[in-house]
Amino acid sequence: MVGKGYLGYNLAMMTRAGEDDVDALAKKIWEYGHMHQELEKADAIFALGSHDVRVAEYAAALFLDGWAPLLIFSGKEGRLTKNLLTKSEAEVFADVALKAGVPKEKIIIEPNSTNTGENILFTKKLLEEKGFDIRKFILVQKPYMERRAYATFKKQWPEKEFIVTSPPIPFEEYPDHVKPREAMINTLVGDLQRIKLYPDKGFQIFQDIPPDVWSAYEALIVLGYTKHMV
Numbered sequence: 001m002v003g004k005g006y007l008g009y010n011l012a013m014m015t016r017a018g019e020d021d022v023d024a025l026a027k028k029i030w031e032y033g034h035m036h037q038e039l040e041k042a043d044a045i046f047a048l049g050s051h052d053v054r055v056a057e058y059a060a061a062l063f064l065d066g067w068a069p070l071l072i073f074s075g076k077e078g079r080l081t082k083n084l085l086t087k088s089e090a091e092v093f094a095d096v097a098l099k100a101g102v103p104k105e106k107i108i109i110e111p112n113s114t115n116t117g118e119n120i121l122f123t124k125k126l127l128e129e130k131g132f133d134i135r136k137f138i139l140v141q142k143p144y145m146e147r148r149a150y151a152t153f154k155k156q157w158p159e160k161e162f163i164v165t166s167p168p169i170p171f172e173e174y175p176d177h178v179k180p181r182e183a184m185i186n187t188l189v190g191d192l193q194r195i196k197l198y199p200d201k202g203f204q205i206f207q208d209i210p211p212d213v214w215s216a217y218e219a220l221i222v223l224g225y226t227k228h229m230v
Contacts, residue, residue: 022185022223023171028216029188030171032209033144037163040138042068046162047140048119048149049075049089051178056093058167059140060100068138071102072127074110074119088112108132116149117203120156136161143169144188148195151204183227185220190228192217197230 045068047059056073063071075089088111097107108130113122127134141149143166150164175181192213198204209217 022220022225025216025219025223026185026188027171028213029192029220030144032213033147033188033191034166035146035150035164037165039067039165040136040163041066042136042138042161042163043134044068044070044072044132044137045140046072046074046123046137047093048116048145049073049093049113050142051089052142052167052176053092053096054167054169055140055142056096057100058165059093060097060102062138062140062165063097063102063106064100069106070108070132070134071097071106072108072110072123073097074113074123076112076114116145116152117156120153124157134160138162139164141166143167143174144184145191147207148191148204151195151198151207154205155199155203182225186225186227189217189220189225190230193229 039062045059045062047055049055059071059073062068073090073093075093088109090109090111094107094109098104108126110119110123110126113119137153137160139149139153139162141164146164146166153160153162153164175184179187192209195204195207196209199206
């Protein structure tokens with residue numbers, strides 16, 4: 001039961017929350033989703049596919065800046081890209097990297113996965129088939145999904161070293177035509193629910209959720225941001 005939510009809102013006050021109040025709640029979850037890990041040199045950059053080509057742009061920039069000698073793109077389609085793209089997310093991302101100047105021979109494409117767990121498992125199998133022995137990765141994900149990528153990778157491929165990063169886009173500038181503000185906030189709520197539930201399903205490692213972050217989540221549910229929940 002939701003009693004008092006984030007910022008001292010009681011239930012009646014939350015139902016009258018304005019945009020600034022909603023943004024304050026959402027930013028709590030947004031910040032929790034970031035891991036704030038510092039970049040380190042690695043054997044490969046591993047970008048997880050989605051609707052957001054800014055992830056591909058950032059991954060390509062990391063490659064061109066010399067952080068790793070190989071660039072991997074993984075993804076077929078997800079909830080947002082299903083019936084939206086004419087090719088897989090990984091192929092779309094690869095096109096972005098090629099246009100940025102990444103050599104084709106430095107790109108590996110995994111075009112069949114449909115969620116974060118499959119991104120990792122299918123890429124693991126593909127690299128094994130190609131004979132690559134990669135010890136350390138830079139994972140590139142959307143900003144608010146850093147923590148989920150981290151928790152999933154730790155569970156699904158624990159023997160590898162990795163750090164996780166994302167395009168340095170602030171909360172206020174992240175919404176776009178594919179995922180406008182309301183859709184983004186719904187996704188933040190749904191992703192936090194998955195961080196809570198997925199360890200018991202064996203998909204991710206456990207991640208502690210601070211009380212103020214969970215209160216923000218509860219408040220946003222009361223306000224109707226439930227469209228991305230499982």
